[in-house]
Amino acid sequence: MSLLQTPDNWNSELLENLLVHIIGGDWGKAPDHQEKDYQAVACIRGSEFRNWSNESGRTAVLRKVKASSLDKRSLLPGDILLEISGGGPDQPVGRTVLIDQAVLDQFHTPVIGTNFLRLLRPSAALDQRFLNKYLELFYSSGEVVKYQGGSNNLRNLKFKEYSQISVPVPPLAEQKVIADKLDTLLAQVETTKARLERVPQILKRFRQSVLAAAVSGRLTEEWRDLNSVSITDWVALTVGDVATVATGKTPSRKEPKYWEDGDVPWLTSASTGAIYTDSAEQFVTKRAVDECSLKVFPPGTLLLAMYGEGKTRGQVTELRLSATCNQACAAVTADEQKILRSYLKLRLLENYEETRKAAAGGAQPNLNLNKVRAISISVPDKEEQTEIVRRVDQLFAHADRIEQQVNNALARVNNLTQSILAKAFRGELTEQWRKDNPELISGENSAEALLERIKAERATVASKSRRRKAKA
Incomplete structure (x- = not known):
């Protein structure tokens, strides 16, 4: 058929x-x-x-x-x-x-x-x-x-x-016409697709430049002029100065009492791939928390991957649930008297490449808690921190909208290839040609x-x- x-x-x-x-x-x-x-x-x-x-x-x-x-x-x-x-x-x-x-x-x-x-x-x-x-x-x-x-x-x-x-x-003559038309149309589709596929990388560079402008003061330069604030008021500190940095551990897998029917979320560095984490794939028991001295971190804690394969090392996520973690993660809890959690998160996100360079080791370089504490951060007053976070959120929301539009367009382009091929093999692309060339x-x-x-x-x-x- x-x-x-x-x-x-x-x-x-x-x-x-x-x-x-x-x-x-x-x-x-x-x-x-x-x-x-x-x-x-x-x-x-x-x-x-x-x-x-x-x-x-x-x-x-x-x-x-x-x-x-x-x-x-x-x-x-x-x-x-x-x-x-x-x-x-x-x-x-x-x-x-x-x-x-x-x-x-x-x-x-x-x-x-x-x-x-x-x-x-x-x-x-x-x-x-x-x-x-x-x-x-x-x-x-x-x-x-x-x-x-x-x-x-x-x-x-x-x-x-x-x-x-x-x-x-x-x-045969119609086959050739169809093949020629498909060569032309599908080449145009591929060109459009290639252009759309470049946009996410452009948006990635845009977001990184926004983060760099945010934590360096360039993003709020005009705001400071309007509010009579000087960049010299910013204080050079480290993450360890404005936050507590801790880590977790992995309870023995040989002890079922630590894992079976557990209900305490236990996270690994794989969880740091998203901006926010609101669920877990693995759970430990309350007994594991007590006997293994696991720390349960509250929502709002920032998890930074200290080691992991590929691009994992250096990634940051914000917890939206109470959870413990393994030793591959640094749990960074902001001192809200000194710094806004949202501003600290921007700095850790912006510092991704430098964080990765700070790692030491062999085939799989690792960070440690002291290196995380030593990450530098320039801290403005709370009012400017709030303004910086607001502007970054606004610019990122704009980039997210563009990315969604691009993804929707890519889906339509991918469907377009299928649609063009179907039209070709239903004879729709050559309907007029057949009328004009009955002898062929x-x-x-x-x-x-x-x-x-x-x-x-x-x-x-x-x-x-x-x-x-x-x-x-």
Whole structure:
């Protein structure tokens, strides 16, 4: 059954019957393999698919395969590589890429696909771009999920069933028009998407510049002039001067009495990824709090990650619940007589990169409580602190609105690709073209005649293959 309703002059055919060559890939041997009948190749993997529109597979790895294997698997312009193994819960298997001459010209060796891919060689009578775009639509529509097997972490495409999907077949001239239109329209979509995807990074730099202006006094320079306040009134202190800094610990996992049916939130450095924390994934018992001398920190405490993988170290969150924590976190409690908690939080957020640099250690550098206490902070009077926090909140709210609008626009752009592909394969992009060019979609130019030519080509290829096997 066809995925879409198509025009009357179109036909449909099983995918398998539109291909003249189908074969699995080959991972071969390491590039330093020395056997005589092995040849160097560039091997395209599923990982190359992720950024194909920008890189065209240029990160393919060097391997060696047998000459007899290469003879059957060397890629040609117009070939389609189909992912048959990989994927996962959020990414079904079944992505495709189209090989063109530009892809092959990047390498000084023949190019093949790995054993997690399958080579599909469409009939020369088809526009290969058209077929690949249809397979992209089939994938993005979610239909491909029906042809999957395997576990959540590694999915396999049931290729025998997949090869029986119905593919719309317009006349060749119309295929070319559709492919050209899609090349143009989807390139415009990708350009728009790329521009939108740059905005969050711009907003990240904007927020960081706002924080820097806030804690240096630049953000309230005019306010001080209006209120006869001098920047020299700011006092140079450290976090340890204006807050208490403590940490937590991890009760023994071997003691069920510390963990089973616990109801005291216990946080790790993973919780510092959000500006506020109002829930916990792990809990300890009141007995653990008492026997392990755990400190329960009140709402308003600032948690700073002293160590953790990736970008975690240096992150800051504000508690909106009472909780204890492990030894990877510094719990910073502001002395409200000396400093506003919200102003202290701005300084810790602004100091993220410097905090990370202050860490010492080997493969996973760590901070310690003394280094957190030593973080410098310039403190204005409470009235200016309040004004600084108000202005930062206002500017951040504006940035948040922009980011939400960008995310909404990105969602629409992502849906636009699917919409354009669906219109193309319903024949809507070429409706007027068909009216203007009846001679290009009838008689010898019809879809029916095209399928007969494909059938003849497949028969010729099959005959040659049988003769080669007989000689062998």
